[in-house]
Amino acid sequence: MIFVLKPEVPQEIIERFQRHIESGGFQTFLSTGTEHTVVCLIGNTAAIDMDAVVQNHDFIDYGKRVTEPYKAVNRSVHPEDTMINIGGAIIGEGMFQIIAGPCSVESEAQIIEVARSVKASGAAMLRGGAFKPRTSPYSFTGLHEEGLRLLLKAKKETGLPVVTEIMNQTQLPLFEEIDVIQVGARNMQNFDLLRAVGRFNKPVLLKRGLANTLEELLMSAEYILSAGNSQVILCERGIRTFETATRNTLDLSAIPLLKKKSHLPVIVDPSHAAGIRGLVAPLARAAVAAGADGLMIETHNDPARALCDGAQSLDLLQFGELMKDLKRRIAFEGKTGGASLMKTGRTI
């Protein structure tokens, strides 16, 4: 059950209302949007007389029963799209952003060359792994702290906000200057990590697990929002099926379904889904058409020598060509985006 409050209710009154509700044996938490504040109740709310509560508290606009197991991420709680401002690049509600960069940060020369090139092509953010989850204990696992340092150097050089993956909550202090913390597919149900990034005041890019349903993805986002952080970007990156022609099966139905059920922005990672360079462009185009809010595209200055995932990386020229095509398509969808957004002055 949720109660949508009228505008400009003083914080003190809201807290008194929360304590009142909690004294009845429920959990509560606030969802604070740009337009209104919502008080969410968790627990067996069947016995609550919702209309009486609304009538007894004149600062409540209306109440609503929410039957899905997710509350804070539910669009019925927050009907407008969530917009997230990442160092000036806004994602959500018609603002489309492209994140590009290599699987792993490998050297200063590499990450700066990639950053400059993808920025010139129109990417709005730089990705690059410093801590890499690898199936084998003997594989390259990234440059760790040094990787984060190089990423921040590339940010300083280009102004691009940076996205990088966290492996466990003890690493959080290292992520203070990172713009977006990525929670990878294998950690989508690492609940302690979800709670920890929920208490950290940074945008989170939450990737769908290989074998997780959309409802489970929303429940994992709920962990983050219910801990206090509402800046979550959902990312579809392919699921595991019997088909072996692609590494995973990209589930583009996820875009309209997630956007219907939730107010959070949804992006697509066609590179990891397909695992094949030649499929990145058609799947990226399809994701734009299906209504995604952004893309994450693996791009490397020298894919043949990449330390991981080279087979799915575009080179800088290929990425530039794809960006020209994608810009036309983003405009066709009536959306705006790209690094130039930072100069549009639009704020949230």
Next chain:
Amino acid sequence: MIFVLKPEVPQEIIERFQRHIESGGFQTFLSTGTEHTVVCLIGNTAAIDMDAVVQNHDFIDYGKRVTEPYKAVNRSVHPEDTMINIGGAIIGEGMFQIIAGPCSVESEAQIIEVARSVKASGAAMLRGGAFKPRTSPYSFTGLHEEGLRLLLKAKKETGLPVVTEIMNQTQLPLFEEIDVIQVGARNMQNFDLLRAVGRFNKPVLLKRGLANTLEELLMSAEYILSAGNSQVILCERGIRTFETATRNTLDLSAIPLLKKKSHLPVIVDPSHAAGIRGLVAPLARAAVAAGADGLMIETHNDPARALCDGAQSLDLLQFGELMKDLKRRIAFEGKTGGASLMKTGRTI
């Protein structure tokens, strides 16, 4: 191994060449395109000296070893796209066609109302089931011969070519006037049916099975082509995965992959894939952007009362709205299509 012949080799010489090859213990079959004829050899061709064969037969242009298990459907055998002319509506190589109509033909009034409306909206073909595969023996299985008769009546009224599903090869004589024979997902590996439609001179719409790989789909198409019928349209319609939010998971990677490996046209059925009306439009848009050659969209004059699959059918108004959007998108992709094509005079 294949041998691509020079233009205009007399039939008699080709047959003599086939007998010569077959005397060495191989099977052969012909793939006859608009531009050249290809002789395909099946068997362990490792021991054949391909260059010697080419030098000894001056009507051979060149030879090629094909390592994939599919030969006739292989793009390396037939590098240009296959175009299929269905009563004037051409599909393939930049010609995009939309097939619309109800799951089942239910009555004369219904099918004619739907046919007129979808034609007016720009559909190029009419679909409608007369023989319906149903999980339960107690469900409605279509109007059978009467369904075919009504479909042909709608064709006569509107000029739209018709597509309908066959359940087994003994029904073939009933399909003489049908324009496209659909082999459904559950029959994708009904090999006797595949051979039978391969000997029948009609375009075939071959749907991917729920649990079949793309290679298996191409092998099933190979059954049809190797039996002599090269007019095959492949159709992606979703695969079975663990995700329960949609009926099946639409695998749009199938489009670029199939088009890379094969010369056959590829269409998408978003209605059966999703099983949810609200997903049809976004998935249709994504399919156009991913490079499909057409769409098959379930459309009903009264979805709430449809005898099957009503939950996924668009009504006539919704279909009309979607068509307006899709026409802009088809044009954006630099393709042409729709019923008006019949007047463009373009032929194959």
Next chain:
Amino acid sequence: MIFVLKPEVPQEIIERFQRHIESGGFQTFLSTGTEHTVVCLIGNTAAIDMDAVVQNHDFIDYGKRVTEPYKAVNRSVHPEDTMINIGGAIIGEGMFQIIAGPCSVESEAQIIEVARSVKASGAAMLRGGAFKPRTSPYSFTGLHEEGLRLLLKAKKETGLPVVTEIMNQTQLPLFEEIDVIQVGARNMQNFDLLRAVGRFNKPVLLKRGLANTLEELLMSAEYILSAGNSQVILCERGIRTFETATRNTLDLSAIPLLKKKSHLPVIVDPSHAAGIRGLVAPLARAAVAAGADGLMIETHNDPARALCDGAQSLDLLQFGELMKDLKRRIAFEGKTGGASLMKTGRTI
């Protein structure tokens, strides 16, 4: 809804009752067991006053509402296990039978050698494919009619009942002397074939499709029973999953679930499920322990030279060794079985 009749109701009275029910807009069919006859009603039975029907017809013992979509195969319709007598080898209700033989009948010498050997080891039935479904149109598809002839010759030599696969309903006349007609995994939802074998008076071995749920398997069996043939053996043979270490994933949960929901016997084919010879024995042992009524095990006199599926076939010696072990296990479970059953004189 079902009505269980009292013993020895005359046929004439039953038919009059069926016509009475059908006049109300329902379908009916009979399930005739050894102990009682059941009249099944199909249709929206919500409005029927079941108790009134029972009171008004004194030949009815009791009525029952059945909510599952399958009726005739439902254990609530037929609480005792169905037993099927195949040329003296009885399967079901404590009678465990093993079917052995090659993937394909290849020659008279081969099938007779295999038949003699597996009989000596204790197999109760001989399997061997005459019509083989193959993914590729260029693969060996069996010896066809000649294969059936050789199988019947092996039956004559050894007395073993024979099991072989049908590909389509036009082949049924060829199967007059075959003891068990196998409907393969790819044909599990070939509904016209199911209806046809349902009208043929022979035991049917129905294999679960690669991507079919247990409910769909029961619905396919329902096609056969509702057409009049209640001699159906269900066969679990592995489903398609993401795991590539085995050809399919054998789902042994199917055994207790199918036996709970249905009265039909359930056997397991570990050879096709695993696709690896070394897994056949442990999976066969597991199937016995999980409550299966039988096993189908691929056995070849020379697996290295088998024309198909050699990698999963046991040789005759390996099969003999496995049978010694399985006999101990069948006895441990308190069951009986094997070719010797034919001499027990137990009849149904």
Next chain:
Amino acid sequence: MIFVLKPEVPQEIIERFQRHIESGGFQTFLSTGTEHTVVCLIGNTAAIDMDAVVQNHDFIDYGKRVTEPYKAVNRSVHPEDTMINIGGAIIGEGMFQIIAGPCSVESEAQIIEVARSVKASGAAMLRGGAFKPRTSPYSFTGLHEEGLRLLLKAKKETGLPVVTEIMNQTQLPLFEEIDVIQVGARNMQNFDLLRAVGRFNKPVLLKRGLANTLEELLMSAEYILSAGNSQVILCERGIRTFETATRNTLDLSAIPLLKKKSHLPVIVDPSHAAGIRGLVAPLARAAVAAGADGLMIETHNDPARALCDGAQSLDLLQFGELMKDLKRRIAFEGKTGGASLMKTGRTI
């Protein structure tokens, strides 16, 4: 590549050999078995002249090239079964152990009642969750430290070693007195956690992820062994498939496959796989017959009131009945096990 050393080589010589190898650009680690020590080399070993290395170092017995990506868990590195002694209960190589207990520790009375009862029935270890991974942030997540305390109290009362799940590596200090640390299915690829338990000197129960292949499971075990801890028990607990009749599909092929490829013990959790109480007994029987080394069975004193997973829990009486049956089956397989083992005096 591995080098198996002769018995009783002094530690100093082994370390000098490791430094020698590492100076050539390889990683090395030791696998120390009861009978011999193995030096594993990681890296591109193609250029190493293995025979020369053996000839030049007389303390090496023989060398072997291992092509699988997993080395330390590979049976070719360690041909005999690994046996793990858990507080006197030995698992592996003919020693079969049953772990029982509730999903969650709920109260002192509950866990002690369950512990006493399952011990009396013959269980060798007690399980009980103190930290519970839950899909929803609003579900009960266990009693945390208090849960561990109660579990240790139950251990003290009954003498049963205890198994409980860890959620992240910062909890390790709390697990000092726990006998077996469980890494759950959702954490199977939480690589930092795997490394951390690899540096902790406790047996680890590693559950297969819902969508992980057997090779990935072995690679995750490799993380633990390569970090120095060779006491790993693998656990099959069902994978995610399209089938919805069971919560997951138990993959019993995993048992013979894992035992062929690796020397580690393999147990099965039928309770979580099926999610249905009635399937636990048949699947447990099947696991014994397929060659498992143990079982983990959810057991609760009052399943109807369990705070989680009640639908799959056996009550104490049901568990007692199942144990009587399983003991006969374990003996039939020629294995020994159960709490009484602690008195056999057999040690490793």
